Amino acid sequence: MFENTEKTNLQELGEFGLISHLTKNFPLKRESTNKGIGDDAAVLDAGGKKILVSTDMLLEGIHFDLAYTPLKHLGYKAIQVNLSDIYAMNGIPEQVTVSIGLSSKFPLEAIEELYEGIYVACEKYNVDLVGGDTTSSKQGLVISVTVLGYADEKDVTYRNTAEEGDLICVSGDLGGAYMGLQLLEREKIVFLENPQIQPDLEGKDYIVERQLKPEARRDVIDLLKSRDIKPTSMIDVSDGLASEVLHICKQSDKGCNLYEEKIPIDPMTYETAREFGIDPTVCALSGGEDYELLFTIKQADYDKIKHDVDVSIIGYITEPAAGYNLVSKSGQVHTITAQGWNAFKG
Amino acid sequence: MFENTEKTNLQELGEFGLISHLTKNFPLKRESTNKGIGDDAAVLDAGGKKILVSTDMLLEGIHFDLAYTPLKHLGYKAIQVNLSDIYAMNGIPEQVTVSIGLSSKFPLEAIEELYEGIYVACEKYNVDLVGGDTTSSKQGLVISVTVLGYADEKDVTYRNTAEEGDLICVSGDLGGAYMGLQLLEREKIVFLENPQIQPDLEGKDYIVERQLKPEARRDVIDLLKSRDIKPTSMIDVSDGLASEVLHICKQSDKGCNLYEEKIPIDPMTYETAREFGIDPTVCALSGGEDYELLFTIKQADYDKIKHDVDVSIIGYITEPAAGYNLVSKSGQVHTITAQGWNAFKG
Incomplete structure (x- = not known):
């Protein structure tokens, strides 16, 4: 019979910690x-x-x-x-x-x-x-x-193949799905307190849709193929930019420099974040569910993509010893830590 | 907002009805x-x-x-x-x-x-x-x-390729997992009523293991290969023999004759069913989770397999007009209906 006698808290491990803990002894045989x-x-x-x-x-x-x-x-x-x-x-x-x-x-x-x-x-x-x-x-x-x-x-493009000097690119914009969720949660509380009040999502369609109806970026894959660019590494942004860029860097055994001013944030995300008293950059770094693509390309491919407004170049890959750095708009350097969405937090 | 205004009961449809209802308009495009x-x-x-x-x-x-x-x-x-x-x-x-x-x-x-x-x-x-x-x-x-x-x-062996005259075979024995479940459920109730009483599973290891620790029949696939037999159709027995044989017959547009006396039932399953006042044949037909293989073979392959004690030949495929028949031990003919385990029953 199952009894809950010993306890190690799952929150402490987090999702990635738990998966790697549970599967570390599974050999690949086939x-x-x-x-x-x-x-x-x-x-x-x-x-x-x-x-x-x-x-x-x-x-x-x-x-x-x-x-x-x-x-x-x-x-x-x-x-x-x-x-x-x-x-x-x-x-x-x-x-x-x-x-x-x-x-x-x-x-x-x-x-x-x-x-x-x-x-x-x-x-x-x-x-x-x-x-x-x-x-x-x-x-x-x-x-x-x-x-x-x-x-x-x-x-096939992996996470662990970024090279020093590669440009770090991201499609679309970030943080919108997270702010859409904040908005929906706020309106839910208002509704529960007073069911007569209808949700006020006026003018917020874009971020609400980012949360409720995301689109996988097939068009980005098509674009890269049409420009004859093979990314040197790639990951989708489901847990926030910080978590994803760290996956690429750690698995590739590299560092990175990201520039805050280059991180693409939609004006509606930006304004709503301000309204909620949240730093828009934090939304992009730690909000989840944007389902954009984060990828690295060789510098030689820069000219092929530099005019594509839907792809932002937000930094570059460095040697591992340089660490994981975010250069703020004011020029300060912060270490990037993963505070992405953690399914065990709640 | 989601509201439960209209109701069609899922139990009425059952699992297969629901899946086919939900997916009937999905075309295959790739x-x-x-x-x-x-x-x-x-x-x-x-x-x-x-x-x-x-x-x-x-x-x-x-x-x-x-x-x-x-x-x-x-x-x-x-x-x-x-x-x-x-x-x-x-x-x-x-x-x-x-x-x-x-x-x-x-x-x-x-x-x-x-x-x-x-x-x-x-x-x-x-x-x-x-x-x-x-x-x-x-x-x-x-x-x-x-x-x-x-x-x-x-x-690759499908369900819909059985031919008239093919022999219907099943591996191992049936109904054990179901009786194991009945036993575990009974002991659970006893335990809940009096936590001092330990579960009485003495001598019932086989059927308890059939329920808790089933084994997929890789050995049967290996056996058939080694005998140079390709089954004309095959399905695994997860929902009871009746449900599975009907899948093969209906998808192949054929009928069948099954013989009750040929259905393999382990003595422990038989005795425990009797003890519970359940017909052992009903356990085999309608109990689930045996994970044996039900398959059809050409009559010409009979000699290759007739001495394998772990494979029982329980009947044969007929023309569709003949229906789905179970010939009882007393010689009576019953129509087989699927009363298999239904995940929406409970």
Whole structure:
């Protein structure tokens, strides 16, 4: 019988600490396994193209709040967050499996809405739903998605291959999804206190959409291919810029210099952060769920991309001894630490 | 905001009804998708071997009860139920991903136990753990496993390819996992009523192990290969013999005759069923989680397998108009209906 006698707090370890603790003794035995745990996706080989596999689980009350998350958006987002992992390997996602656990509070019509969002995402990104599992749940809504993608060997892009002098680039803008979440949480509290008051999201569409309906950046992968750029390393921004840039640097055994003034932040994110008394740069560094791509390129590729407004060059890779530095707008140098979203915090 | 206004009861549809309802409008668009939903695993093609993908989700309170399920066994079983799906396609599983949702009641040591079971299963079946996700859960333990396997195109075995006259075979014995569950449930109630009384599982090791620690039948796949038999169709027995034989017949557009006296039931299963006042044949037909393989072979292959005590020939495939028949020990003919385990029943 299971008894909770010994306790080591999971929060202390954090998600990455826990995964690496639990899996450190698992050897890789199969020739078909090129890369296991430790990147955005595993890389497998069955004799054809490289197979990229990634999986993400979304739990009610942890990753989403049905008080303000339409089920259609939730279905859409569950697919996007998985596709993003395949793009981050410079691959093309082609299949997903979706497992759902449902409590009895959900009628069929609610699940149809969820699948409508999954459908729209699959159609838009040209991905097939090929399997899954549907079961009742005593607990609330559980969504587990696995995505399969493919890439030629020469195209697969890892986290641990950044080189000194490479330029650090990020697509789109950062911190928006986090501020969208703050806004939704605030309006939820207002609504719970007085159900007559309708949510005030006027003029905040962009950041609310960043939170509820993110888009995986297939267009960035296409852009890089069309410019004949292969990133030297890449990761998707799911846990905040700080956490992701540290993954690239630590796994590549390098350092970095980032420039605060170069970090792309949308004006709406900036204004809303100010309104909430939050530093917009902190939103970009530590807010999660932007699902942009963070990647490094050779300096020689700079000319190919310098006019693309949707890609910002925010710094460069250094020797490891130089550390992980953020140069502030006032010229001060701060050490970057990962304070990204931690699923064990709450 | 989500509100539960319209209601169609999920129990009425059942799991297969729900999946097919939700996914019927999802077209397959990718050349790399050979087979989507509807078999034990999806079949994908990236230019090398065929890739087999299957996924299963286990939820606390639905699929397992921690009152009598040791976490190590649970981890082991979570892998086995997935491997079983790959063997049911006549493939070899090589990788798994494992996503876990944990409530705060679990200390690190409990999760280590769970991963110890996963580790043992991966080692024994020569499978690599290549990815996953670990998150907190507000509710209880959630385990979602995806397995990848491989097979040469000529070896992949589907459910929908049984032919008239083929012999219906099943490995091992049936109903044991179900009776093991009944026993564990009974002892749990006794324990809850009087915590001083220790569980009485004396002499019931086999059926308890069938429930808590099933083994996917890799040996059967190996046996068939060594005898140069390719099954004409195959499925794993996760929901009871009745449900599985109907999947093969309906998807193959065929009927069947099964003989009650040929259905393999272990003496311990038989005796325990009698003790509980349950018909042992009903345990085999409708009890779930045996994870044996149900397959059909050409009559010409009969001689190659007739002496294998671990494979029972329990009937044969007929023309569709003949229906789905079970010939009882007394010679009466009953129509087989699926009353398999339904995750939406409880």
